[in-house]
Amino acid sequence: MSGPSAGAPRVPPSAAPAARPGVGAVVAMFLAFAFAYFFSALLRAVTATLAPVFSAELQLAAGQLGLLAGAYFLGFSSMQLPLGSALDRWGPRRVLLGFLAVAVFGCAAFARAQGLVELILARLLIGVGVAACLMAPLTAFRHHLSAAAQLRANSWMLMTGSLGMLASTLPVQWLLPLTGWRGLFWLVAGLLLLSMGLLTLAVPADRVRAAPGAADAATGGAADGAAAPAGEPAPTAGYSAVFRHPAFVRVAPLGVAVYGGMVAMQSLWIGPWLTQVGGWAPAQAAQGLFVVNLAMLLAFLCWGLVMPRLIRAGWAGERLIAAAWPLGPLCLAWILWRGADAGAGTWALWCVLTSVVTLSQPAVGQAFPPSQAGRALSAFNLMIFVGVFAVQWGLGLAIDALRAAGWPVGQAYRLAFAAFLVLTVLAGLWLNLLRWRAGGALRSDPPPEARPRR
CATH class of the missing domain: 1.20.1250.20 (MFS general substrate transporter like domains)
Known part of the structure; x- marks a missing residue:
């Protein structure tokens, strides 16, 4: 059906979708x-x-x-x-x-x-x-x-x-x-x-909005007046439905371990790896970090250019992440195998390959109606920064413990980073397992408004 039925309730102006x-x-x-x-x-x-x-x-x-x-x-x-x-x-x-x-x-x-x-x-x-x-x-x-x-x-x-x-x-x-x-x-x-x-x-x-939940009630609890898919919880004013939502549950471990871990590595641990494992001088490490950040800038530029085409081809959100996530762990395993020979270029490659998980953030937002988008996105952002803190602190504790136990500095870094690698693999397997159990019928894969009309 292309429009609401004659008996459908009228949507209040505050709940109606804004003109683009x-x-x-x-x-x-x-x-x-x-x-x-x-x-x-x-x-x-x-x-x-x-x-x-x-x-x-x-x-x-x-x-x-x-x-x-x-x-x-x-x-x-x-x-x-x-x-x-x-x-x-x-x-x-x-x-x-x-x-x-x-x-x-x-x-x-x-x-x-x-x-x-x-x-x-x-x-x-x-x-x-x-x-x-x-x-x-x-x-x-x-x-x-x-x-x-x-x-x-x-x-x-x-x-x-x-x-x-x-x-x-x-x-x-x-x-x-x-x-x-x-x-x-x-x-x-x-x-x-x-x-x-x-x-x-x-x-x-900003439009004047109805009280929390009112707009959702007027539209049947779905985005822009559309009915919520079967099995999806109806929107509420709080966070409980956000944290229980299937789309959020599927990608939350990726947000903590992989997305948060990527930020933690980029903002802290790549530099010490280059100096303490690779033996680089501080000035060389600073230049290497510049290369890593530049590679990420170009990666995000390319994602923005290709995403509309990927969506039209049916590769969007969780489907693309589920297919591409193994490349990051494979690259990290290669870094651990190379040890001191893994320089800034290799770390830049790992960051670029791992950047596919950044698509999980808008995918979470699209899985919720606009009236809940702020809560959904902020809750997922909290997961990411919990991961940043946990990986930065956890790797530091692990490296210090291994050094205290007598491990050489290079081996301590490699073993601690190997534990992080295991966490990223488990997060990717979690996403794929839940997608398999759901049969692939996911609201954010691709988003409803991106699906071609027949």
């Missing part, structure tokens, strides 16, 4: 979101570049530096579940503007901080303030874009994040003699204010 904006409006919206997300990624990674400065100027020990860097992730992660509810209730533009105001204050406080406690509190505020910089655009894309455009926009947002991580390395190093680290944070605060102005101008205003 034109190409120019979509480009402007994407660029405004990307501008803010660029600085979110830069702020996340910049402490690695500034660590020697903090150590020399503020006399911070390694543990204090780790605590300072981790304060960002603490503030960021603590906001994910409240953020999801806020996005669904008040809309992405309004929520992101409110959060960015906190980030501006946090950057200003960081620039003025005189001691470790002030720095940690300011860094915590920065993490809180940028917590919506990816979830808000993904929620907006779920409301305004087609399924193929959502996957493309998601990949290009991640590409923007890789660009921000690149900017946090050599470009920040070049700026420090001109601005100092305090001036750098004042500059970022000003640019975040500029991003708030761009968002106000370029992002469609």
Whole structure:
């Protein structure tokens, strides 16, 4: 049937799907979101570049530096579940503007901080303030874009994040003699204010929404008035249905072990592998990390270009991940076998092959109605950052324990990373097992709006 039956209930204006904006409006919206997300990624990674400065100027020990860097992730992660509810209730533009105001204050406080406690509190505020910089655009894309455009926009947002991580390395190093680290944070605060102005101008205003659950009740509990597929739980105002949803259960282990592990490796453990296992000098390792981040930027660019074509061919979301995920573990096994000979190029290849799991994030969003997209995306993002923390800390504990037991440093790294490899394999097998049990009839495979009409 092409439309609702005569006896179907009328959908309230607040629950009706929004008209999709034109190409120019979509480009402007994407660029405004990307501008803010660029600085979110830069702020996340910049402490690695500034660590020697903090150590020399503020006399911070390694543990204090780790605590300072981790304060960002603490503030960021603590906001994910409240953020999801806020996005669904008040809309992405309004929520992101409110959060960015906190980030501006946090950057200003960081620039003025005189001691470790002030720095940690300011860094915590920065993490809180940028917590919506990816979830808000993904929620907006779920409301305004087609399924193929959502996957493309998601990949290009991640590409923007890789660009921000690149900017946090050599470009920040070049700026420090001109601005100092305090001036750098004042500059970022000003640019975040500029991003708030761009968002106000370029992002469609948030529609007034009915009370949680009201729109879903009016539409039968499905996206855009469509009936929910058999076996899928009806939407509710809370998170319980999100965490029980079959699509979420299938990909959550991938989010924790594989997606979170990829971020953990890229942002921490590849560098120590290059220096302590490969014997590279710190300057060589920094250049190697630049290569890894550049490879990820290009990978996300390519994903955005090819995803619409893959969707038309029937390769979307979970189906593509389920077919391609073994390439990452195979490459990691090759790295462990090569040991000291595995350099930055090999790690860049592993990151690129593993990047297919990033498609799980929009796939989760598409498995839920728009009225629940914020909660679904934020809950999955929480899984990813739980994985980042667990892999970063867990590998460190494992390496230290093996070294204390008398293992050489190279062997300790290889054995600890082998345990991580096992976790990635189990997560991939979990996805494939549940897909096999479900018979492949998955809402996000491909998304309903991407299926060709007969």
